[in-house]
Amino acid sequence: MLKLSESVYNALREHGEETYPHECCGVLLGCSHDGVNEVEDAVRAGNTRTDSAHNRYHIAPQELVKIQRQARERGLDIVGFYHSHPDHPAQWSKTDFAEAHWLGCSYVITAVEKGVAQQTNSFLLTGTTEEDKSFEDETIQVEELVAGRC
Amino acid sequence: MKIFIPTPLRAYVDKQDAVQVNAQTVGQALDALTVQHPDLKKHLYSDEGKLRAFVNVYLNDEDVRYLPEKEATTVTEADSLSIIPSIAGGWD
Ligand SMILES: [Zn+2]
Numbered sequence: 001m002l003k004l005s006e007s008v009y010n011a012l013r014e015h016g017e018e019t020y021p022h023e024c025c026g027v028l029l030g031c032s033h034d035g036v037n038e039v040e041d042a043v044r045a046g047n048t049r050t051d052s053a054h055n056r057y058h059i060a061p062q063e064l065v066k067i068q069r070q071a072r073e074r075g076l077d078i079v080g081f082y083h084s085h086p087d088h089p090a091q092w093s094k095t096d097f098a099e100a101h102w103l104g105c106s107y108v109i110t111a112v113e114k115g116v117a118q119q120t121n122s123f124l125l126t127g128t129t130e131e132d133k134s135f136e137d138e139t140i141q142v143e144e145l146v147a148g149r150c
Numbered sequence: 151m152k153i154f155i156p157t158p159l160r161a162y163v164d165k166q167d168a169v170q171v172n173a174q175t176v177g178q179a180l181d182a183l184t185v186q187h188p189d190l191k192k193h194l195y196s197d198e199g200k201l202r203a204f205v206n207v208y209l210n211d212e213d214v215r216y217l218p219e220k221e222a223t224t225v226t227e228a229d230s231l232s233i234i235p236s237i238a239g240g241w242d
Binding site: 104 | 193204206232234237240
């Protein structure tokens with residue numbers, strides 16, 4: 001299960017509307033326990049795929065290094081990622097799956113149709129290795145989180 | 151020096167977010183890491199012993215692949231390594 005506050009949920013959906021017709025992407029920070037990824041904050045990242053931004057996203061590893069370091073200083077972990085699908089359903093694609101390597105993390109996808117955010121879905125990357133990984137549908141629970149739980 | 155471990159790999163390093171190693175080069179640091187935590191090896195390296203293509207290793211803010219001396223680059227105690235699997239996707 002993925003738990004996030006209404007403000008984080010809205011923020012990642014709005015990000016997809018702002019970057020439309022291009023894909024947005026970002027990182028979810030929080031903590032995970034008992035199979036629940038709890039998000040305290042969403043950090044926007046730049047999409048480096050300016051060559052094909054309507055159907056590709058990529059976060060520069062250097063930006064991720066910084067985000068991981070800043071998260072650590074706040075006592076938070078990277079628990080997931082989000083991106084948008086401009087004029088495309090909120091389902092993972094073959095490429096999304098092939099390029100997903102953060103086992104145990106949530107991959108959130110928002111469909112943005114004609115500039116307006118529609119469905120938001122989350123997929124948990126399960127498995128223990130690159131060879132046996134799979135995406136599982138994951139429930140998104142939007143609720144106010146108790147501060148300092150992470 | 152410290153090696154920062156990304157969330158998916160922490161299960162193989164006793165749930166730590168960073169591992170302390172003694173090393174003079176990037177390569178030695180990575181070797182020391184997998185000696186201390188052998189279960190990590192298959193997650194970082196292919197069967198041919200090469201770093202997996204989606205695994206990025208950063209020395210401070212520099213990609214080790216693009217350093218002139220790559221894994222032979224010397225390090226000090228004040229440096230840190232970050233292991234970062236890549237993040238990307240798309241649809242056709
Ligand atoms: Zn996608």
